[in-house]
Amino acid sequence: MEVLKAANARERAGDSVLHLEAGQPGTGAPRRVREAAARLVMSENLGYTDALGIPELRAAIAGHYARWYGVELAPERVVVTTGSSAAFVLAFLALFDRGARVGIAAPGYPAYRNILSALDMAEHAIPVNDSTRYQPAPKHLDRIAGPLDGLLVANPANPTGSMLTAAELQDLAAACAARGTALIVDEIYHGICFEFPAPTILALRDDAIAVNSFSKYFGMTGWRLGWMVVPDPLVATVERLAQNLFISPPAISQYAALAAFESYDELDANVARYAQNRQLLLEALPQLGMGHFAPPDGAFYVYVDVGGLTNDSRAFCRRMLQETGVATTPGVDFDPAWGHRFMRLSFAGATEDIAEAMDRLRAWLPA
Ligand SMILES: Cc1ncc(COP(=O)(O)O)c(C=O)c1O
Structure with missing residues (x-):
């Protein structure tokens, strides 16, 4: 800054x-999204929506997983959020208590640790380098004294752009499950991959949280719209938190974002x-x-x-x-x-x- x-x-x-x-992308939102927003401003009330997002968008996001990854997802597990930034707040509060220890790669996106500390939770920095292609690996978890409450992985990562393969992600997820460590995968840069397509954690496990956003591939940073997919048993908790913290994600962005899936x-x-x-x-x-x-x-x-x-x-x-x-x-x-x-x-x-x-x-x- x-x-x-x-x-x-x-x-x-x-x-x-x-x-x-x-x-952020210099290009802005896709043309169809802008056109939809222009129409919506004049024709709709744009009041609060369901706290978890409008059903049409939750269904469209589930459809995106079928299209990109061949993953069948119940739309009820999709939580629409005010950018992925709000998804982190919801995920941390739903999963962890005060004092929780959450592993995060260093280098990593700085807001992770700042959000955790604002919630009285602690980041456990996992220094990564060339030896694991700048991503956390099971060997890092072996070296940490005591289990972590959570591990947050960005795939692809910011600032490095480095990625875990499906096999690496699978191994890491298994290592977390064996330790009782909740896994959150930030998939915000999916769609922007150059060496191989990014695997989604949702294709591998149904006990992890996947976080994503309209900010990067979809070019909609200022529209403040993201989502996460949570395990079934967490949906009700996340809904109560979302109702109280945010009431709902921005209505205009949600309706307009339907057109992102035609872009x-x-x-x-x-x-x-x-x-x-x-x-x-x-x-x-x-x-x-x-x-x-x-x-x-x-x-x-x-x-x-x-x-x-x-x-x-x-x-x-x-x-x-x-x-x-x-x-x-x-x-x-x-x-x-x-x-x-x-x-x-x-x-x-x-x-x-x-x-x-x-x-x-x-x-x-x-x-
Ligand atoms: C890795 C990563 N996660 C999350 C975000 C937050 O994005 P947003 O709240 O716009 O979805 C960013 C923004 O730069 C990011 O780089």
């Missing part, structure tokens, strides 16, 4: 800024652009002395080891922004222990911007 603020200030002062710090062609064209941007980075970064990064299997990030260039990635990113106008995110946001060696580049933006950013860095970095 600090980088974003500095980048925006530069832009207001008239400088050209290339936004490789943005964690796969448009959305897949965005993914094709990400693939092109990613290729551009994978070719350019090694030439800039930034050839060591986590496996960018999915999402729209490359998590680059800049340890050869700096020992303080926060200062490095700040200076890069000041001197080149290229905005990136320092790794300390994602990993307080090792992030000073890392920087996250997002390739969610326009291909010309990524290419231009690489040109500016080529001219800026020592040859």
